[in-house]
Structure formats: C-alpha cells, structure tokens
Amino acid sequence: MRGRRTVILGLGGVAGATAYMLGLGWWQSRSREGAGPALLPLPVAEMAFSLTDHRGNRVTPADWVGQPTLAFFGFTWCPDVCPTTLSDISLWLDELGADADRLNVVFITVDPERDTGPVLSDYLASFDPRITGIAGPVAEVERAVAGFRARFEKVPRDGGDYTMNHTAGVFLFDADGRFASIIDYHEDRRFALPKIRRVLG
Amino acid sequence: MKALAFSAILTLTASASFACETVTLGDLTIQNAWSRATIGAGRPGVLYLEITNNGGTDDALVGIATPAAGMPMLHETVVSDGVASMPHAMAVPVPAGQTVALAPGGYHGMLMDLTAALKEGETFPVTLMFQAAGEVTVTVDVLSMRAEGPDCADAGQ
Numbered sequence: 001m002r003g004r005r006t007v008i009l010g011l012g013g014v015a016g017a018t019a020y021m022l023g024l025g026w027w028q029s030r031s032r033e034g035a036g037p038a039l040l041p042l043p044v045a046e047m048a049f050s051l052t053d054h055r056g057n058r059v060t061p062a063d064w065v066g067q068p069t070l071a072f073f074g075f076t077w078c079p080d081v082c083p084t085t086l087s088d089i090s091l092w093l094d095e096l097g098a099d100a101d102r103l104n105v106v107f108i109t110v111d112p113e114r115d116t117g118p119v120l121s122d123y124l125a126s127f128d129p130r131i132t133g134i135a136g137p138v139a140e141v142e143r144a145v146a147g148f149r150a151r152f153e154k155v156p157r158d159g160g161d162y163t164m165n166h167t168a169g170v171f172l173f174d175a176d177g178r179f180a181s182i183i184d185y186h187e188d189r190r191f192a193l194p195k196i197r198r199v200l201g
Numbered sequence: 202m203k204a205l206a207f208s209a210i211l212t213l214t215a216s217a218s219f220a221c222e223t224v225t226l227g228d229l230t231i232q233n234a235w236s237r238a239t240i241g242a243g244r245p246g247v248l249y250l251e252i253t254n255n256g257g258t259d260d261a262l263v264g265i266a267t268p269a270a271g272m273p274m275l276h277e278t279v280v281s282d283g284v285a286s287m288p289h290a291m292a293v294p295v296p297a298g299q300t301v302a303l304a305p306g307g308y309h310g311m312l313m314d315l316t317a318a319l320k321e322g323e324t325f326p327v328t329l330m331f332q333a334a335g336e337v338t339v340t341v342d343v344l345s346m347r348a349e350g351p352d353c354a355d356a357g358q
Binding site for chain 2: 076077079080081083084086087088090091122123126127150151152153155161163165166167168169182184185186
C-alpha cells in the first residue's frame with residue numbers, strides 16, 4: 001500500500017486518475033472480447049450459485065439482494081495481492097465505521113480445494129470481522145465467477161504445488177444487486193471510499 | 202476492532218527500529234525490509250523492501266537467500282486483463298540514481314517452503330544478491346498479516 005501510494009503520488013493525481021480510467025476502459029474492452037455480448041457482471045439476482053460461508057451458512061445470490069455488496073476473489077495461499085486487498089478492505093471498513101455494517105462484504109475463494117470453511121475462518125481472523133469468507137465445490141465457485149464475468153486459473157508449480165491467477169478487482173453492487181463499479185487493484189486507493197459510499201446510498 | 206487496530210499500531214511502532222534501519226552496500230542503501238505473518242509454514246511468505254542506488258551505475262537485484270525459507274524467489278505481481286498473476290522475476294532492475302521498491306502489488310520476494318511460520322514481532326535475515334554490488338544481509342521485520350508497511354517516517358523522528 002505504502003509502495004503503491006508512493007508510486008501513484010509520484011505520478012501525480014491527474015496522471016493517476018487518467019491511468020485508472022484507461023485501466024478500467026481497458027478492463028471493460030478486454031472483458032467484452034472475452035465474454036461475448038455480456039459486458040459487465042450480472043445483477044446479483046441473475047447469478048446462480050450455492051456456496052457456504054466460513055460460519056457454515058449456505059449462501060445463494062438471493063441472500064445478497066437487499067443490501068449493497070462488496071466482493072473480492074482470492075485464496076489464502078496468496079502472499080501478495082490477497083492480504084494486501086483484504087488489508088485495504090479492512091481499512092475502508094474502519095473508515096466507514098458503522099455505515100459499513102450494512103455492507104455485505106465477501107471474500108470468495110478461487111481455491112476451494114485448500115480453502116475450506118475452517119481455513120477461511122483462521123485466515124479472516126486477521127482482518128475486519130465484517131468480511132465473510134465463501135467457499136464451496138469448485139463447480140459452484142466457477143458458476144459464481146462466471147456471474148461476475150471474472151476469471152481464475154490454477155497454475156502448477158514445481159513439486160506438485162500450485163498457485164492461482166484470479167481477477168483482482170473489488171466488485172461493488174448496490175442494494176438492488178445491480179453492478180455498480182470495480183475498485184481496480186492498481187487504482188489510487190483514494191477512489192475506493194467514494195465508490196463504496198455510492199453503493200451504501 | 203478498535204483495540205485490534207490500536208495494538209497493530211503499537212506493534213508497528215515497537216518493531217519499526219529494524220525495518221527502518223538503513224543498510225549500505227557500496228552505492229546501494231536498503232531499508233524498510235518487512236514481511237507479513239503467515240498462518241503455519243505451508244503458505245508462502247512475502248518480502249518487501251526499498252533499494253536506493255545512489256551511484257552512477259545501474260545495478261540489479263538478482264537473487265535472495267534466507268534461512269527462513271527453502272525456496273525464496275523474486276516475483277512480480279502483474280495485473281493483466283484484470284487478472285493478477287505472479288511470474289518469477291529473473292532480476293529487479295535498480296537503475297542509477299533511483300529508488301526501487303519491492304512493495305505490495307509489484308515486485309516482491311516470495312518465500313516458499315517456509316522453515317517455520319512467520320510470527321508477528323519476529324525478525325529474520327535475508328541476503329540480497331546484486332549483479333554488481335555483491336551481497337548484503339538485511340533484517341526483516343514480521344508485521345501483522347494486515348500490515349501495509351512499517352511506519353518509518355514517524356519512528357525515525
């Protein structure tokens with residue numbers, strides 16, 4: 001965070017904002033190519049998946065309609081992007097205070113083979129308790145990822161180990177479940193809070 | 202929640218002395234070496250630091266070694282098409298007159314096969330291997346998993 005902020009401030013706010021807009025445009029145009037006519041994440045109500053949260057409750061898209069949602073894909077073996085983003089999310093929730101209690105904040109693992117409910121529980125203990133970990137069968141995670149128009153990929157490493165490539169943006173949906181915006185991984189973190197406040201209404 | 206955040210700040214301040222130490226190797230200065238606590242030793246750890254090249258000749262960080270991990274490597278987080286991946290970096294360029302950061306979201310050390318879990322408040326040594334300047338060992342502070350970096354600006358005053 002410190003490093004990214006230094007780099008971005010070095011470029012200047014205007015350049016940062018421009019880079020962000022270019023970045024988002026690029027993301028959108030790329031996902032347009034990749035996902036055919038579907039440009040953006042589906043409204044939550046049109047998604048289809050059945051997963052389980054780290055407290056053992058079943059989670060379906062219908063459970064998310066009626067409150068704004070902030071969602072991030074990742075995995076607990078991830079050393080850089082995931083702890084950094086969960087740390088950022090925790091800071092944002094701190095800053096939003098009690099307002100953020102109305103936000104459905106979910107961390108959906110793309111590595112459910114290793115990230116079971118208890119593993120997610122251990123991992124999330126380091127972050128804001130309002131973050132809910134979500135796991136389930138790979139096929140159901142794939143259905144969720146497809147609804148978000150996101151992607152993930154298992155990448156083998158030497159010795160039978162593996163890592164995951166995954167969509168790194170933070171997705172925001174309003175209380176009606178309509179997709180609102182993405183907080184891109186490399187965008188200036190100062191843009192994040194206004195975006196979240198917008199879905200909080 | 203508040204108490205948790207507060208204790209995290211205390212820990213940062215308490216451990217800032219190591220991470221904020223500047224280590225010199227020829228024209229290079231290295232500082233802000235930190236890592237995040239891990240759950241167990243099965244997951245990879247991470248290494249972040251800053252290198253300033255005060256000289257007139259380009260250099261490069263070409264390798265890292267540490268007793269804390271069986272397979273430490275340099276990696277770079279690349280976000281392409283919205284998707285994050287972490288390719289192996291053969292070298293991290295340290296151009297003359299510039300500061301290069303191994304920082305969240307960019308270049309970082311990936312510490313695979315940890316010999317033990319990295320615990321908040323502990324330190325471990327990492328030897329940095331540079332193409333031109335040679336080798337130097339720095340002390341790395343293990344901060345909380347939630348940490349965003351050592352708070353050297355305040356601690357140094």
